[in-house]
Amino acid sequence: MKKTVVLVSGGIDSATCCAFAKRDGFEIYAMSFSYGQRHSVELDAAKRVAAYFKAADHKIVTIDLRAFGGSSLTSSEMTVPKDRDIHSENDIPNTYVPARNTIFMSFALGWAEVIGSNDLYIGVNAVDYSGYPDCRPEYIDAYSKMANLATKAGVEGGRFTIHTPLLRLTKAEIIRAGISMQTDYSITHSCYDPSPDGKACGKCDSCVLRHKGFVDAGVADPTVYMRD
Amino acid sequence: MKKTVVLVSGGIDSATCCAFAKRDGFEIYAMSFSYGQRHSVELDAAKRVAAYFKAADHKIVTIDLRAFGGSSLTSSEMTVPKDRDIHSENDIPNTYVPARNTIFMSFALGWAEVIGSNDLYIGVNAVDYSGYPDCRPEYIDAYSKMANLATKAGVEGGRFTIHTPLLRLTKAEIIRAGISMQTDYSITHSCYDPSPDGKACGKCDSCVLRHKGFVDAGVADPTVYMRD
Numbered sequence: 001m002k003k004t005v006v007l008v009s010g011g012i013d014s015a016t017c018c019a020f021a022k023r024d025g026f027e028i029y030a031m032s033f034s035y036g037q038r039h040s041v042e043l044d045a046a047k048r049v050a051a052y053f054k055a056a057d058h059k060i061v062t063i064d065l066r067a068f069g070g071s072s073l074t075s076s077e078m079t080v081p082k083d084r085d086i087h088s089e090n091d092i093p094n095t096y097v098p099a100r101n102t103i104f105m106s107f108a109l110g111w112a113e114v115i116g117s118n119d120l121y122i123g124v125n126a127v128d129y130s131g132y133p134d135c136r137p138e139y140i141d142a143y144s145k146m147a148n149l150a151t152k153a154g155v156e157g158g159r160f161t162i163h164t165p166l167l168r169l170t171k172a173e174i175i176r177a178g179i180s181m182q183t184d185y186s187i188t189h190s191c192y193d194p195s196p197d198g199k200a201c202g203k204c205d206s207c208v209l210r211h212k213g214f215v216d217a218g219v220a221d222p223t224v225y226m227r228d
Numbered sequence: 229m230k231k232t233v234v235l236v237s238g239g240i241d242s243a244t245c246c247a248f249a250k251r252d253g254f255e256i257y258a259m260s261f262s263y264g265q266r267h268s269v270e271l272d273a274a275k276r277v278a279a280y281f282k283a284a285d286h287k288i289v290t291i292d293l294r295a296f297g298g299s300s301l302t303s304s305e306m307t308v309p310k311d312r313d314i315h316s317e318n319d320i321p322n323t324y325v326p327a328r329n330t331i332f333m334s335f336a337l338g339w340a341e342v343i344g345s346n347d348l349y350i351g352v353n354a355v356d357y358s359g360y361p362d363c364r365p366e367y368i369d370a371y372s373k374m375a376n377l378a379t380k381a382g383v384e385g386g387r388f389t390i391h392t393p394l395l396r397l398t399k400a401e402i403i404r405a406g407i408s409m410q411t412d413y414s415i416t417h418s419c420y421d422p423s424p425d426g427k428a429c430g431k432c433d434s435c436v437l438r439h440k441g442f443v444d445a446g447v448a449d450p451t452v453y454m455r456d
Binding site: 065106115138 | 287289290291292293295296325326327328329330331334335337338339341342343361362364366367370371373374375376377378379380
């Protein structure tokens with residue numbers, strides 16, 4: 001069975017990526033990061049997602065992105081924005097973590113080389129997203145070209161493929177695709193700023209996009225919110 | 229004063245990179261990694277190098293590359309090759325760490341964005357090297373293109389530059405250049421497999437290249453070897 005690394009944050013997008021990877025016939029090697037994020041309950045969701053999709057292995061790599069700061073997701077001195085009008089604001093919000101996807105994919109690239117995989121699934125999205133530079137198609141294309149030169153496989157003429165099945169889907173389309181592939185979204189977590197017991201705030205970009213996705217897809221939202 | 233991140237391993241190449249960065253008028257932000265390497269005494273050398281070149285800051289980022297293994301530099305179950313004939317063997321040796329430069333530069337990219345720098349110095353070399361895929365000029369070019377799309381600066385039309393002043397120099401030329409810029413190589417460390425008290429083995433690729441560099445440059449080798 002061919003192997004692929006899947007970056008699993010524990011949210012809707014990465015769970016749906018797992019469903020796509022399975023549909024495409026891959027054995028899943030899940031990779032998650034403990035990076036000083038304030039929403040570390042997402043790692044529990046990542047474990048549930050990896051188990052749900054019967055991942056052959058699940059590595060949680062500890063890296064300290066707080067070492068250089070610069071994001072409200074990793075700094076206790078910055079506040080996660082709430083009730084932002086995502087689609088009318090062009091600014092990159094402070095939840096952006098500098099170079100995060102670049103760092104995550106670099107670890108995935110290293111692990112893929114070790115397990116003999118030429119594939120990586122990542123749930124980046126250029127439609128219903130928060131304006132992060134490292135979610136754009138042209139960025140993923142450039143990363144792929146670099147990855148093909150970075151490793152032994154590159155030297156030996158191999159071909160490393162970054163799969164982005166969600167790139168051009170709306171959140172509602174992602175949810176409908178996932179449900180058609182038996183994804184259980186009740187085990188996922190999206191909120192950037194959850195309560196200590198893991199309830200979602202309902203107001204950060206990630207909660208707003210998630211809830212709107214369920215509404216637009218015509219699917220009941222299984223999320224437990226603080227207001228509930 | 230313009231800022232640059234410099235990747236500092238504590239060896240000859242990264243020390244010389246610091247000298248070039250200073251000559252080019254940059255304030256140095258040194259970045260090193262504790263990545264499970266067996267030659268962790270190199271971090272002491274990195275601290276000496278950062279201090280010698282009066283770095284404005286020096287971050288040592290802890291990441292666990294042993295999580296996925298695959299290299300004799302990070303695995304206790306693999307042996308560092310000795311007395312290899314570097315220039316007649318085309319194989320990539322087992323000291324290659326999968327995706328290492330990709331991972332290191334990705335952290336540097338994130339830190340550069342936070343401190344407002346558009347520059348990175350890295351001591352990769354395509355002449356006297358060990359055949360690592362992530363030291364090749366075409367790899368660095370591809371990484372630069374990706375980096376320019378990965379960050380806020382990329383979105384805003386900024387220009388991130390990866391400086392590789394050593395790329396086409398022999399080890400002897402690197403040493404001569406460094407000495408002309410007052411680099412003190414006695415504070416550096418190169419050996420992949422040093423004794424517990426930090427003496428160099430004299431037989432790994434890194435020791436062989438280092439010693440030959442001093443001989444070819446006509447400069448006394450300040451290294452303390454185990455045989456001494």
